[in-house]
Structure formats: structure tokens, C-alpha cells
């Protein structure tokens with residue numbers, strides 16, 4: 303009798319009670335698509351991911367090579383700056399932390415930031431400690447299936463919170479680049495697309511860091 307799908311509002315009250323709803327956000331049961339510009343048509347035969355900058359040796363993986371890297375699944379709550387949050391989203395892909403721990407990527411001691419480079423020149427900047435935590439993933443799959451084209455197929459960055467908030471540092475979802483093609487390690491920070499457009503550089507949803515205050 304009670305095993306019907308919960309309504310949006312009931313679900314929202316539940317996650318609110320669990321302290322999982324950041325201030326100013328509301329729960330969505332859908333999966334909105336948000337990006338600037340067109341959706342790229344990627345050919346897996348020519349796709350690659352380049353790791354460069356402040357690393358001991360630059361690395362380039364083609365699609366086949368990328369798929370041989372160690373894989374994990376992560377369940378995250380994701381928070382978009384446009385005020386929707388989506389809970390218990392299941393992602394599968396490659397952990398940047400694992401790639402570094404296992405010596406696939408060797409950052410120089412000077413590396414402090416990672417710039418995600420995407421198709422058509424979209425970039426977003428992330429501190430190294432944020433993208434080497436367990437709540438950041440280089441994702442190929444959402445909910446058990448390859449990413450939809452518009453959600454970043456074949457590869458995207460994903461950042462979110464764990465349900466128990468064990469990993470406190472997180473960022474709004476724009477800090478996960480869709481159609482990812484490069485990871486640039488840097489000693490100095492370099493604002494990305496939305497960060498240059500007036501969005502907050504750190505973008506912590508728990509602190510409601512939506513916009514860079516100086517503009518308002």
C-alpha cells in the first residue's frame with residue numbers, strides 16, 4: 303500500500319532531515335541538462351585524454367587504453383548552482399586519486415590545481431585536493447549505462463557530496479566538465495569558463511558560494 307514512488311516534496315523533506323540539502327537548493331527527480339554551446343559529436347576512434355602540465359611525464363590515453371584503467375563506482379548527491387540538487391546518483395569511471403596513488407599520473411610537488419579541459423574549449427578549475435578526493439570521478443557511466451551524449455559522453459568530471467557528508471569539501475556541479483579531453487596540472491590557479499563569467503572560484507554549495515561577490 304505504501305510502496306509507491308515518493309513525491310518530490312516528500313523526498314526533499316527526507317534529504318533535508320538528513321542534512322543533505324544545501325541552502326537554497328531544491329530536489330529534482332529529473333536530470334536537467336545544462337551547458338553552454340552545442341553538444342559535440344565525438345568519434346571514439348580519435349578520442350583521447352591528455353594529462354599534462356606539472357606532471358613528471360605527460361600521458362595520453364586513447365579510448366581503449368582509458369578503459370583499461372582501474373574503475374570504481376561512486377554514489378553522490380550533486381548540486382547545480384541553478385538550485386537543483388539530485389540525490390543518490392550512481393556513477394562509474396576512473397578515480398583520479400587512484401590514478402595518482404597507483405602511479406599512472408605523477409604530479410610534480412608544485413602541482414596545486416587541475417584544469418579540466420573539455421571539447422570546444424570549456425574549462426573549469428579545481429584545487430588538486432578537491433579532485434583527488436573520493437567524491438570526484440572521471441565518469442563514463444551514469445546509473446549503469448554509458449553517459450547520454452548531452453550529459454557528457456564519453457567522459458566527464460563529476461563532483462558531489464556523499465550522503466553521510468563524510469567528505470565535506472564539494473563544489474557545485476559546474477566543476478565537473480562534460481566531454482572531458484584534458485587534465486592540466488598547474489602550480490597556479492586559472493579561472494575557467496563560468497569562473498571567468500562571475501561565478502565563485504571555490505563554489506562550495508554548503509557555503510552557498512554561487513557568485514564572486516565583488517560583482518554584486
Ligand SMILES: Nc1nc2c(c(=O)[nH]1)N[C@H]1C(S)=C(S)[C@@H](COP(=O)(O)O)O[C@H]1N2
Nearest residue numbers: 334335336337338382420424453476479480
Ligand atoms: N563542457 C562543459 N561542461 C559542463 C558545462 C558546460 O557548459 N560545458 N556546464 C556545467 C554545468 S553549469 C553543470 S550544472 C553541469 C550539468 O551537467 P548535466 O547537464 O549532466 O546536468 O555540467 C557542467 N559541465
Ligand SMILES: [Mo]
Nearest residue numbers: 336382383476
Ligand atoms: Mo550549472
